[in-house]
Amino acid sequence: MLECAIVRSPVIFLLWLLPALLCPVITPEYAAADIIHLKNGRTIWADQVRENGNHVEYDIADDSYAIPKSAVERIETSGIPPERATSGEPDNNKDSRNVPAFAPAEHLANDSGLSERIIREGRVDADALTALEHEGSTGKTAAGYFIAGKHEYDQGNFSKARIYFEAGLRFDSQNPTILNYYAALLVRTGNAREALAYAERAVRIAPDSPDALNVLGYAQFASDHNRDAIQSWKRSLAIRPEGTVQQLLAKAEREANAEVDYSQRESSHFTLRYEGKQTSESLRSELVATLESEYDDLVRELGIAPRNSIAVVLYTGQAFFDVTQSPAWVGAVNDGKLRIPVEGLNSVTPELARVLKHELAHSFINQLSGGRCPQWLNEGLAQILEPKSVSSRGRRLAQLFQAQHEIPFNALEGGFMRFSGVEALLAYDESLAAVEYIRDTYGISDLQRILARLGQGSSTESALRATIHSGYGELESEVAKYLVSRYGD
Numbered sequence: 210m211l212e213c214a215i216v217r218s219p220v221i222f223l224l225w226l227l228p229a230l231l232c233p234v235i236t237p238e239y240a241a242a243d244i245i246h247l248k249n250g251r252t253i254w255a256d257q258v259r260e261n262g263n264h265v266e267y268d269i270a271d272d273s274y275a276i277p278k279s280a281v282e283r284i285e286t287s288g289i290p291p292e293r294a295t296s297g298e299p300d301n302n303k304d305s306r307n308v309p310a311f312a313p314a315e316h317l318a319n320d321s322g323l324s325e326r327i328i329r330e331g332r333v334d335a336d337a338l339t340a341l342e343h344e345g346s347t348g349k350t351a352a353g354y355f356i357a358g359k360h361e362y363d364q365g366n367f368s369k370a371r372i373y374f375e376a377g378l379r380f381d382s383q384n385p386t387i388l389n390y391y392a393a394l395l396v397r398t399g400n401a402r403e404a405l406a407y408a409e410r411a412v413r414i415a416p417d418s419p420d421a422l423n424v425l426g427y428a429q430f431a432s433d434h435n436r437d438a439i440q441s442w443k444r445s446l447a448i449r450p451e452g453t454v455q456q457l458l459a460k461a462e463r464e465a466n467a468e469v470d471y472s473q474r475e476s477s478h479f480t481l482r483y484e485g486k487q488t489s490e491s492l493r494s495e496l497v498a499t500l501e502s503e504y505d506d507l508v509r510e511l512g513i514a515p516r517n518s519i520a521v522v523l524y525t526g527q528a529f530f531d532v533t534q535s536p537a538w539v540g541a542v543n544d545g546k547l548r549i550p551v552e553g554l555n556s557v558t559p560e561l562a563r564v565l566k567h568e569l570a571h572s573f574i575n576q577l578s579g580g581r582c583p584q585w586l587n588e589g590l591a592q593i594l595e596p597k598s599v600s601s602r603g604r605r606l607a608q609l610f611q612a613q614h615e616i617p618f619n620a621l622e623g624g625f626m627r628f629s630g631v632e633a634l635l636a637y638d639e640s641l642a643a644v645e646y647i648r649d650t651y652g653i654s655d656l657q658r659i660l661a662r663l664g665q666g667s668s669t670e671s672a673l674r675a676t677i678h679s680g681y682g683e684l685e686s687e688v689a690k691y692l693v694s695r696y697g698d
Contacts, residue, residue, distance in 0.1 A: 230533040240270070243285065244551040246284070258284050265281050272312045280613050313551075314369075319517075323349070323356060328357075333361065333369075338354065347380045347381060347582075351364070351378075353377075354387075355373070355390070363581055364666060365666050367580075368579070369581050374387055374390055383414055385415040385418060389408070389420055390629075392428055393427065394452040395428075399517070399576050399579075402432045403417050403646055404432070407537040408429075412425050419448045422442070426438040426441035426454070428458070430461055432517070433546070438461050439465060443458065460532075463532050464522075464635055467528045474493070477499070478519060479501070479504075479520075480518050488523055490556075492554060492555055494558070496521075496551075503524055506574075510594060510653075511573050513576055513577055516573045519546070519547060522547070522548050526552045526640075529548060529549075529658065536633075538630040540564060540618065542573060546574075553696065563595045568589040577660040577664060578661075580662060583622035584624055584625055585622065586644065586660075589640035590638065593641065599692075603692055606642055607692035609635075610685075610692055611693060616632070618681050619681050621639065639688075642692055645658065646687060647663075647677060651676070651677050655676045658675075659672045
């Protein structure tokens with residue numbers, strides 16, 4: 210349910226005329242960091258920095274990157290990064306990526322030494338799990354599999370986490386903690402409707418658990434049961450106030466208020482919600498037909514289909530921005546539901562058709578990657594599938610890369626809604642250029658393999674190296690060469 214957005218076309222045309230130097234590097238927050246000061250005035254915050262020949266290498270979390278030493282003015286050690294500025298919109302990725310924190314059930318937490326036995330040197334010890342089964346204690350075995358599943362869940366290895374959680378539930382099907390994590394994992398991997406049964410069971414077993422109520426609300430909201438989600442989150446907050454849950458509740462309430470008089474219709478793969486007085490039947494019918502046709506196209510192109518029916522909400526007037534809290538440059542949003550503003554439209558124009566396919570593509574990409582696709586790859590591939598090409602702005606983009614004025618790709622892993630319109634324009638164009646380069650050089654199959662590796666728990670850097678044999682540093686250099694060879698002077 211990763212939130213993705215598309216830039217409005219008029220904004221693209223106007224903002225491209227502004228200098229790329231206005232685009233700062235967007236960097237993760239750390240308590241302490243090394244600071245790389247670039248000659249173009251920008252900075253990169255890193256966990257660790259080192260020199261290697263003609264490159265400066267730096268680490269951010271588990272990933273390593275490299276930039277030419279010629280681009281670096283100086284390196285400052287042990288800096289404290291400032292708070293990241295925002296444009297007033299919420300961090301929408303939290304709605305789908307950050308499950309509320311859980312307090313493990315007491316009988317799991319009190320298994321002294323079990324975590325150390327199951328997790329050795331940062332990895333799950335499969336032999337220890339087998340030995341635990343042979344001891345014959347179902348409760349202890351369930352706890353062991355939960356510990357293994359939670360370890361993989363925290364690492365983003367959702368396919369492995371699912372196997373361990375399911376094993377834990379075989380030994381203790383009534384454990385609310387395992388049910389909570391399993392339901393949360395199902396939502397994060399695009400199985401919200403399947404998650405509902407497990408979340409509901411957890412609440413029946415532990416009706417006063419804020420964790421169980423949080424996850425139930427999360428599953429309800431993701432499966433398009435907004436009013437049920439509102440009630441679950443209100444019950445949770447009455448027991449234990451929590452900022453993240455309050456933000457989720459506020460979003461669900463905005464949506465419910467905006468859609469109070471909406472009607473609904475079903476098609477093979479979509480649930481369409483709309484305000485009947487503001488949209489014509491002919492527009493709705495044409496829109497559903499377009500979506501179904503584009504759905505079939507994407508199944509053929511990507512070889513996969515989302516598991517559940519996709520909600521599509523049509524907004525008129527200000528309602529789109531009231532619900533999504535999006536910046537003004539956003540033209541549509543996919544946050545698990547396709548949210549489309551249709552003010553003034555009487556038919557599906559070619560531009561609207563491209564917007565629909567772009568936003569729909571995100572649902573397919575998230576299915577392939579298990580919801581772990583970095584934003585640049587997600588947006589770049591969605592643009593390719595519209596279809597769209599960077600050619601109209603390729604020459605200008607080639608100049609930016611030659612001057613090292615691009616936004617580094619590792620800074621484009623998070624959501625783009627934090628960007629200004631100028632920054633967002635460049636972020637979308639760089640994303641398109643990178644994916645276009647990978648497709649033209651290695652083929653669409655390697656893009657699919659990158660997504661599959663992400664879904665299996667690989668970091669972006671690891672997935673790139675395993676498929677196209679390039680980390681971020683090499684990718685930026687290759688994209689620069691690609692743009693110059695195609696669009697340079």
